[in-house]
Amino acid sequence: MRVTMIGSGYVGLVSGACFADFGHDVTCVDKDSTKIDQLNRGVMPIFEPRLDHLVARNVEADRLRFTVDASQAISNSDAVFIGVGTPARATDGHADLSYVYAAAAEIADLIEGFTVIVTKSTVPVGTGDAVEAIIRKRRPDAQFTVVSNPEFLREGAAIRDFQEPDRVVIGGADDPRARQIMLDLYRPLMAQETPILFTSRRTSELTKYAANAFLAMKITFINEIANLCERVEADVQEVSLGIGLDERIGKRFLQAGPGYGGSCFPKDTLALMRTAREAGAPVELIEATVRINDARKQAMADKIVQAMGGVVQGKTIAVLGLTFKPNTDDMRDAPSLDIIPALQAEGARIRAFDPEGMHEAQRHFRNIDYATSATDAIQGADALVILTEWDEFKTIELGKLKMMLSAPIVVDLRNMFSIAEMNRYGIRYFGVGRPQNSRQISNIKDLHDVSC
Numbered sequence: 001m002r003v004t005m006i007g008s009g010y011v012g013l014v015s016g017a018c019f020a021d022f023g024h025d026v027t028c029v030d031k032d033s034t035k036i037d038q039l040n041r042g043v044m045p046i047f048e049p050r051l052d053h054l055v056a057r058n059v060e061a062d063r064l065r066f067t068v069d070a071s072q073a074i075s076n077s078d079a080v081f082i083g084v085g086t087p088a089r090a091t092d093g094h095a096d097l098s099y100v101y102a103a104a105a106e107i108a109d110l111i112e113g114f115t116v117i118v119t120k121s122t123v124p125v126g127t128g129d130a131v132e133a134i135i136r137k138r139r140p141d142a143q144f145t146v147v148s149n150p151e152f153l154r155e156g157a158a159i160r161d162f163q164e165p166d167r168v169v170i171g172g173a174d175d176p177r178a179r180q181i182m183l184d185l186y187r188p189l190m191a192q193e194t195p196i197l198f199t200s201r202r203t204s205e206l207t208k209y210a211a212n213a214f215l216a217m218k219i220t221f222i223n224e225i226a227n228l229c230e231r232v233e234a235d236v237q238e239v240s241l242g243i244g245l246d247e248r249i250g251k252r253f254l255q256a257g258p259g260y261g262g263s264c265f266p267k268d269t270l271a272l273m274r275t276a277r278e279a280g281a282p283v284e285l286i287e288a289t290v291r292i293n294d295a296r297k298q299a300m301a302d303k304i305v306q307a308m309g310g311v312v313q314g315k316t317i318a319v320l321g322l323t324f325k326p327n328t329d330d331m332r333d334a335p336s337l338d339i340i341p342a343l344q345a346e347g348a349r350i351r352a353f354d355p356e357g358m359h360e361a362q363r364h365f366r367n368i369d370y371a372t373s374a375t376d377a378i379q380g381a382d383a384l385v386i387l388t389e390w391d392e393f394k395t396i397e398l399g400k401l402k403m404m405l406s407a408p409i410v411v412d413l414r415n416m417f418s419i420a421e422m423n424r425y426g427i428r429y430f431g432v433g434r435p436q437n438s439r440q441i442s443n444i445k446d447l448h449d450v451s452c
Contacts, residue, residue, distance in 0.1 A: 001025070001184050004073040004080045006103045008035055008066065010046055010158070010263065010330075011120055011151050012083030017051065018162040020058035022188045027073035028066050039066040047329040047356045050159050074110040078181050081149075082107075082131070083120040086267075093270035095124050104131040108138035116178045118147045122208055122268060124275045128172055128201040145178035147171065148201045150208035155262060156327030167195040171204020209275070212268040213286045218253045219260045220289045223296060226256035226433025236433025237415060256433045258335035258387060258413040259296035261324035266293075266333040297338030300413055304339070305346055307411045307430045308383050313347030316406075318381035320374055321388025321414075322354040322361045329356040331364055335413075336387050340365060353377040355390050378404045389414035398425045 001024045005016035008030035020026040030036055035045050042059075044052050058064035067073065074080055084099035100121055107117055117135065119128055132146040148171035153161045168186050173179040179198070186196060199207070226236040236256045244251035260266070269290050276283040305312050324334035331337065334357075340350055350368040354361060358370055371377035374393060378384055384405060386393060394416055402408045408427045410417070415431045422429035429436075 001079065001181065002077045003027070003185070004029060004070065004077040005120075006070065006080065006082050006107070007084035007099075007121070008032075008039065008045070009083070009085055010048075010155070011153070012081070013039075013044075013046070013055075014048065014051065014153060014158045014162060015081065015083060015120055015151060017054045017058060017064060018159060019185065020061075020064035021054060021163070022185070024063065024185065026058075026064050027077075028064070029068065029070040029073060030066070031068060033068050036066045036068050047327075048158055049156065049327050054159060070106060071110055074107055074115075075112045077111075077115060079116040079118055079185060080107050080111065081118045081120045086121050086123055086271075088267040088270050092274060093267075094274040095122070095267070095271040097123060097127060097130070100127065100131065101134060104134040105138060108135040108142065111135075111139070111142055111144060114143040114145075114177055116145050116147055116173075116181045118149045118182075119205075120149055120151055122150060122212075122264070122271075123148075123205055124209070124271055125202050125205045127205060145173065145175045146201070147173050147178055147182060148204035149182070150204060152208070152211065155330055156325060163189075164192070165189065165194055167197055169197050169199065169204050169207050171199045171207075172201030173198060209268055209272040212264050213272050213283070213289070215253050216260050216265040216269050216293070217285060217289045219255075219257075219265075220292050220296075222254045222256050223259065223432075224292065229433040230435075233435045234433075235435060239433075256415065258300040258339065258432070259293045261333035261335055261337075263330060263332045266290075297335050298342055300335065301339045301342035301346075303413075303430065304343060304383070304385055304411045307409055307428070308407075311346075312343060312382075314349070315347075315382040316349045316351055316380065317343060318371075318377040318384045318405075319350055319352040320354075320377060320384065320386050320393050321357075321390055322352055323357040323388055326388055326390045327356075329360050331357055331360045334388075336361075337364055339385075339387065340368065344368075351377050351381060354388065355392060357388075375404070380404070380406055382406050383409035383411060385411045386414055386416060389416050398422065398427065401425075402427050 003019050003024050003026045005012045005028045008028045016026045016028040038045055042056055082100055082103045084103055086095040089096045128146050128148050150169055170182050173182050222240060225239055229236040240254040243249050244254045269286050273287055322336045323330055351371055352368055353371040353374050398421055402425050410427055411430045413432055419429055
């Protein structure tokens with residue numbers, strides 16, 4: 001199949017590279033000439049594990065190319081995907097669809113023969129109708145079908161999620177030609193019996209928002225339970241395991257922490273709230289989720305201050321992890337963006353390290369010191385705070401850690417370490433939803449396996 005991907009950001013680039021790896025002929029288009037030049041030189045504009053190798057392999061096989069000129073690619077395509085950004089509008093939190101509509105107009109002018117136009121971007125209910133109207137108005141003679149095919153990619157695991165998905169949702173492929181093209185695109189997944197769900201277009205659009213809102217709610221729920229655990233001397237990790245083994249609940253997204261962030265959950269919950277309000281069916285559970293998550297960032301900053309005796313003025317805090325999750329350089333709505341300024345407002349000096357997010361962090365923070373390694377960040381600090389659970393942080397030797405810190409205080413907002421081990425080394429350890437003294441859980445190998 002001949003495929004054009006409009007937009008070479010996170011969604012477009014990963015999807016385009018994976019479709020090429022399925023054996024399709026893919027052209028990724030982007031108006032950012034600098035990004036296209038980087039991609040043509042093999043330089044990835046984002047950090048995603050294995051993406052550089054996937055791109056290189058398919059470029060070498062002549063199945064994947066990058067260009068700023070959409071004309072030839074679109075006119076020759078069986079399917080044109082819209083994978084542009086839909087950021088939240090600053091005025092009302094609703095999804096900004098200007099890039100989607102601009103792409104639709106461009107596609108309308110260039111398609112030849114029957115073409116499936118696919119919205120891969122996360123868009124509110126009814127966006128496919130608007131895209132169809134734009135194209136029909138500009139090209140009344142055109143043969144096309146507008147299909148919704150939302151992505152369900154986790155940053156840091158996006159390639160696996162695309163190639164081994166839980167499901168594929170396709171909305172609005174009522175024309176038999178469109179249905180066949182979509183099946184052909186995903187044919188490699190049929191051999192592994194991946195569920196392919198055909199729905200109406202509006203149902204597909206809402207499914208994406210409903211999925212992300214539910215996961216955000218699940219994270220917020222376990223964070224609320226973590227607060228309760230701290231008051232009643234229970235351990236949230238054992239609670240997570242106890243409820244997660246119930247197949248009706250499931251293990252994933254039950255890791256307590258400093259709140260959700262990233263490019264999806266914050267903006268998608270806001271967009272769903274706005275859509276629901278406009279439809280006269282407010283989603284009050286999601287509204288509460290957003291409110292609680294926003295408040296949690298300040299609560300985590302307060303937790304750090306209290307762990308340090310209630311005063312951080314003039315003290316140096318080592319911060320490990322700045323991105324919203326490991327295995328990405330994405331800083332969008334990362335908890336660090338709220339927690340670090342709150343600590344600075346209390347007079348703390350921040351020395352930070354992140355394996356992939358340092359360059360991006362410099363666009364967001366002022367007056368913090370950037371360390372060259374985790375060890376460099378920790379040396380001489382008055383406390384250590386862990387904001388992101390990068391694997392390399394798990395290997396820190398606790399004996400050396402205590403010696404490097406000026407005061408043996410660790411605030412672990414990702415619950416990466418054993419309380420018993422911290423106690424054995426005489427480190428004052430503060431986790432999330434965990435009692436200060438607790439037995440070591442022994443019936444699972446790695447608690448992080450039960451989270452997202």
